Structures are given as structure tokens and as C-alpha cells.
Amino acid sequence: MSDEAETDLDEAEEIRAAETEARLRAENKAERAERAERMAREGAAAMAEHLAAQVAVDERTKRLRSLRLAKEASDAQAAATAKQEADEAKAAKERSRKTAARKSAKKD
Template identity: 65%
Template structure:
């Protein structure tokens, strides 16, 4: 009878461990997905900032007068 009780106890322990592992796995996956989402949001924000900066630089460059061409020195 003790063998049967031991087997049942081991079986229950395995079931509890499997359930705990499943919960921990689900929690870890949720944390991972949340982290990935945060990274994606930061990437979008930084890309928008970079594009705005590049557009402002291009606009400033277009508005600035072209530099005067350099004269060549004549050999004397």
C-alpha cells in the first residue's frame, strides 16, 4: 500500500511541477512579449525623430546659399 501511496504522491508532485512550469513559462513569455513591444515602440519613436532631423537638415541645406566656387591659383 505504501508503494501505491508513494506512486500517487510522485504523480501529484509531477502534475504540480508541470502546472507550475506552465505558469512560469506563460509569465516569462508575457514578459518577453512586453519587452519586445517596448523595444518596437522606442524604435518607431527614434526613427521618427531621426527622419524629422534629416528632413530639417535637408531643408536647411536647400535654403542655404551654395558656397562660391574656389578659384584656381595661377602658376607664376
């Protein structure tokens, strides 16, 4: 082969290699862009899911807090009622004891 033919073949091979390299770079760039877009979508979906879960936790917390406060108020009311009944029973017993003591004193 002649030097000129070899040079033409070398040039053609270099051009093909450069074209292949450029095509691969473009494909890689497109893949990176697609991956970045996919990751952004997945990140947005994950954030939305996280925020929805946080809202659900907040709602459960509010509901449980209101239930706890209602129970505490009910327990406090029941304790106050029980104390009042106990005080009334004690006062009635004391009145009964005093009345019995007076009757006993009158008999003597």
C-alpha cells in the same frame, strides 16, 4: 512461530509495502502534476514578459525612427537653404562684378 503466522506476517508486510509503494506513486504523480502546472504558469509569465519587452522595443524603434526622419528632413531643409543662400550670394557677387566692369568700361 508457525508457518501460518509467518505467512500472515509476510502477507501483511507485502500489503504494507504495496500500500507504501502506491502512496509514493500517487505523491510522485501529484508532485509531477504540480511541477508541470508551475512550469506552465512560469512559461506563460515569461512569454508575457517577453512580448511586453518586444512591444517596448518596437515602440522605441518607432520613436527613434520618427526622430531620425525628422532630423534628416530638418538637415535637408537647412542644406537646401544654405545652398540657396550661397547661390544668391554668388549671383549677387557676379552682378556686382559685372556692374563694376561696366562702370569701369564706361569710364574708359
